[in-house]
Amino acid sequence: MCSMVVPLLLSTFVLYSCIGNASAGVTSAFVRNEWPSVDIPLDNEVFAVPKGYNAPQQVHITQGDYDGKAVVISWVTTDGPGSNTVRYGLSEGKYDFTADGTLQNYTFYNYKSGYIHHCLVDGLQYSTKYYYEIGSGDSSRRFWFQTPPEIDPDASYKFGIIGDLGQTYNSLSTIEHCGQTDAQAVLFVGDLSYADRYDHNDVGIRWDSWGRFVERSAAYRPWIWSAGNHEIEYFPHLREVIPFRNYLHRYPTPYVASESSSPLWYAVRRASAHIIVLSSYSPFVKYTPQWRWLAQELKNVDREKTPWLIVLMHAPIYNSNDAHFMEGESMRVVFESWFCQYKVDVVFAGHVHAYERSYRISNIQYNVSTRASYPVPDKSAPIYITVGDGGNQEGLALRFRDPQPDYSAFREASYGHSTLEIRNRTHALYHWNRNDDGKRVPTDSFVLHNQYWGDSHRRRKLKKNHLFSIISKRAYSQ
Numbered sequence: 074m075c076s077m078v079v080p081l082l083l084s085t086f087v088l089y090s091c092i093g094n095a096s097a098g099v100t101s102a103f104v105r106n107e108w109p110s111v112d113i114p115l116d117n118e119v120f121a122v123p124k125g126y127n128a129p130q131q132v133h134i135t136q137g138d139y140d141g142k143a144v145v146i147s148w149v150t151t152d153g154p155g156s157n158t159v160r161y162g163l164s165e166g167k168y169d170f171t172a173d174g175t176l177q178n179y180t181f182y183n184y185k186s187g188y189i190h191h192c193l194v195d196g197l198q199y200s201t202k203y204y205y206e207i208g209s210g211d212s213s214r215r216f217w218f219q220t221p222p223e224i225d226p227d228a229s230y231k232f233g234i235i236g237d238l239g240q241t242y243n244s245l246s247t248i249e250h251c252g253q254t255d256a257q258a259v260l261f262v263g264d265l266s267y268a269d270r271y272d273h274n275d276v277g278i279r280w281d282s283w284g285r286f287v288e289r290s291a292a293y294r295p296w297i298w299s300a301g302n303h304e305i306e307y308f309p310h311l312r313e314v315i316p317f318r319n320y321l322h323r324y325p326t327p328y329v330a331s332e333s334s335s336p337l338w339y340a341v342r343r344a345s346a347h348i349i350v351l352s353s354y355s356p357f358v359k360y361t362p363q364w365r366w367l368a369q370e371l372k373n374v375d376r377e378k379t380p381w382l383i384v385l386m387h388a389p390i391y392n393s394n395d396a397h398f399m400e401g402e403s404m405r406v407v408f409e410s411w412f413c414q415y416k417v418d419v420v421f422a423g424h425v426h427a428y429e430r431s432y433r434i435s436n437i438q439y440n441v442s443t444r445a446s447y448p449v450p451d452k453s454a455p456i457y458i459t460v461g462d463g464g465n466q467e468g469l470a471l472r473f474r475d476p477q478p479d480y481s482a483f484r485e486a487s488y489g490h491s492t493l494e495i496r497n498r499t500h501a502l503y504h505w506n507r508n509d510d511g512k513r514v515p516t517d518s519f520v521l522h523n524q525y526w527g528d529s530h531r532r533r534k535l536k537k538n539h540l541f542s543i544i545s546k547r548a549y550s551q
């Protein structure tokens with residue numbers, strides 16, 4: 074009996090080892106040369122103030138409604154309130170339409186902000202390039218943006234994903250590299266300027282410099298904002314105790330359109346994607362406004378119209394770096410079962426200054442009275458991707474936990490950014506691009522299969538309908 078059991082156990086162990094090895098995660102051996110992780114000096118040309126009296130600066134746009142037919146255009150003037158008007162049209166220099174915005178300013182310690190303009194431009198046509206002009210006379214400035222395609226399950230679209238950006242030379246590479254990918258919009262996963270690393274009036278001054286820094290991208294492509302811990306800025310020693318003050322004055326979000334009660338959590342639909350933005354640093358436990366809003370918003374998702382369900386947050390739920398280990402655990406306990414129930418495709422987070430991608434796993438069996446408390450493979454679970462590697466002044470999170478946990482598929486302590494290229498309702502291409510000492514190097518890539526349309530029953534139905542439509546078209550053309 075015993076002689077039979079031993080070979081059986083041995084073969085089971087070998088088989089298990091093979092399976093284990095086949096899906097073992099990879100810890101990249103790449104070592105990033107240390108570039109100085111210091112902020113670019115304020116007198117550098119990347120922060121240059123545009124010439125002319127009261128010229129608009131810190132220009133940026135974001136989606137202005139639920140479905141992508143509006144943008145909010147924001148800018149700052151410093152010499153005076155100036156004009157609130159955006160002039161826009163379908164060809165360069167010919168602005169047939171106007172929209173009027175709002176104006177506000179605020180103080181932070183002794184710092185006085187410039188005049189902050191936000192202007193909703195709505196009623197736009199889909200898939201259209203618009204040109205716009207702001208400011209007056211010789212100081213006016215011109216930009217453009219492209220609206221997304223109409224909400225459609227097979228609409229293709231390319232997102233860039235950036236987190237924890239800051240304003241260093243590495244941050245500059247990240248923005249430039251993302252621009253080279255022709256991403257049409259940026260999903261930003263929190264920690265914008267790192268101005269909170271400064272003190273007194275320099276906090277406000279570094280928010281301004283960051284606004285001028287990202288204008289090269291954000292004036293032309295909508296950035297979908299989410300807030301990180303560096304946006305909290307709770308400074309009792311400066312008597313600044315209202316969280317997110319600098320961020321909220323400067324970076325509006327279309328939260329009302331998704332019936333959210335806070336600009337810190339909201340949703341937008343763009344092309345074939347439904348994007349849900351969560352706030353890691355606002356209450357989210359049961360019965361809080363964010364919890365109640367997410368419960369409803371997940372019910373609003375219609376995968377027949379927007380097959381791709383993407384969630385953004387700042388603190389990652391699955392992270393195997395020593396930095397910020399387990400910080401996302403409280404949100405995991407509250408929201409992970411919903412992510413599986415609603416078959417979220419991918420969750421992007423930042424916070425950890427490195428790159429990491431998970432397998433599809435969940436840990437939703439756990440409760441305090443059972444022993445089941447380890448992530449297991451789960452086809453309904455999202456892939457969790459951490460891209461807190463934008464390049465800020467705090468440097469890289471170099472220490473990954475050893476051994477690499479089973480849930481971690483690939484991890485590397487480098488700077489970089491990601492792109493998600495949605496092809497149709499079933500497939501999207503994902504790339505993580507390492508910043509290899511200033512060069513953009515695609516490093517981690519995979520084909521993302523849609524969690525809703527990848528279901529075998531729906532796939533068969535889709536194939537049948539596709540074949541039917543081809544046969545009908547042929548019959549019609551004969």
Ligand SMILES: [Fe+2]
Pocket residue numbers: 237264301302303387423424425
């Ligand atoms: Fe962070």
